[in-house]
Amino acid sequence: MTGSLSPKWTGTAFLAALVLFPLFATPFWIVQIGAQTMILGIIALSLVWLAGYGGMVSMAQLVTAGLASYVVAYFGVQSDPALGLRLPWGLNIVLAIAAGTAFGIAVGMIAVRCFGIYMIMITLAIAVAFFYLARQNMGFFNAYNGFHGIRAPALFGLNLRDPIAFYYLCLLCGVTLFGFVVAAARTPFGLALQGIRDNPRRMQSLGYNVAVHRVLAFGIAGFIAAIGGVLRVWYAGSVSPGSVGVGSSISILMIAILGGMTHPIGAFVGALLFNLIQNFAIDFIDRERFNTMIGIILLAIILFMPSGLVGIADRLRQDDKRGDRPPRQTAPNAGKKSPNIREGNHP
């Protein structure tokens, strides 16, 4: 009884805390920590969805969000008068989310036949190529400069640039998408996706179209990441090649690893931890050496606390071996049934 109730109560209390948080927090905490955690969490959520339920670790989630940011900038109001189209309000957001979804599907179609680390490699190549394209292309990406002066709109008398309003917007998106992922995992599609994660061949022989499921999962991830990208460009006010660099792509992976990829909540937990480290590390070490510290933390988690990771690592390992040769060496726990993701505990 308590087993089924306690996560629910924890969740409710957690949500209440998130809603009430701006009442007693400073603007720094509301925006820098609160809103940014939600934004990073949403982008990481798209990775956790792919990796946790689909067994596909994609390094291209941040650039998917980045593309959405660029679309918001290009088709909306920004400071460079020579560039972009100033479409009526709202249209650029629709376009951005559509572009992110389409990009996600495209990445999925490129990577669909790859499993495990091959998937990482190809999506990483896509992410790096996107960065170089953004840096070189003048027509759409405005090369080195990128776009500046992008601001969240004011609508229905509510100014979304206001810290508290913006925080609630991010919170609303984050909670909705979290619920969306949890619900999507329970649909027939989500269950089939998890089946494909665990044993693509068996699902294939049961009549499921493995490729279509995987590509659609990428499309959904693209949709989630695109929303994160829209919020991110409003938060930052600008988008440039620096915001879609490899370092940022790796940050998203770090967030997912920090939080664990076995449950969608991991994305937000990881984002909060990452964000706190990023903001308060300067109190302990030289700001310039932030990457060293976060890298060491990441390495330590990979080495000593792989619990969140091992389930997926094992699963992906089985995927790697899929088909091409009989399993060679099986770790003692590799054949073990994976923990039921949908009943994972809230922290």
Added chain:
Amino acid sequence: MEADIRFFLTVTLNGLTLAALYFLVASGFTLVFGLMRVLNLAHGVVYLFGAYVGFNVMEATENWALAIIVGGIAGAVFGLLVHLAILSWMPGQELRQTLATIAVSVIAADLMIAKWGGLSYQIEIPDILFGSQTLPFVGRYPIFRLALLGFAVGVGFLLWLMLNRTRLGMMIRAGVDDRDMLAAMGTNVPAVFVAVAALGAFLAGVAGVIGGSALAISPGEDTRVLLSSLVVVIVGGLGSVGGAAVGAILVGLAEQFGLAYTPTYGVVYTFAIMVAVLAMRPQGLFGAGA
């Protein structure tokens, strides 16, 4: 018209010399992957580390050959450390190993910025390779780039010799095909792993010094090199040294032609090749059949 042909040939040569550099980097990457199934994403920082060490050696001794050797050894030591301290503790866990190499490259790239700063360096080219040579049709072309081409061919030949004519090469080839059987035959497979990890990192370090002479050394080069290695081995087929050579030539030529004829879309061609190959042969041109 003649100018067009000359331009075309110069671009082709540029592409081939770039391919030479890519081959040097990617050969180690693909060798390590082929045997150990480890996607070593720290390969780029090994390259950069080799380049920085080579630069310091060159500054101190003015001896380019020594810089290459020391740069290579520095790379090998780095690669060995990563292998022994981290990767060998999680054998067979490919995803975890890959993530660990990402963490290593984040740390190493940051520490190298701390040590060498954000400046861009270039390793001095020795006098003997300085200047240019008149070639038929092409006109004057830098000697260093021609030497780079020759060097890559030489390294490729040595690798081929090592893989096909030595005992270690035999063990590596056997390990690529079936690790367990190789171990059952009495070979110390972990020792072969150590040797290959060192060899792959040595090649990356050497490539760093050469790349640092031909181009420049600066933070961020590690990512660029990693991208080209990734694309080269994806195109050529993971684990195949011959595939790395073909992949490097394709990518090098595509990049230079893209740069020369449609300057803003250089990367797109590289990427288009990768997508085309993946669509037709997901295992790469020379990869083992799936």
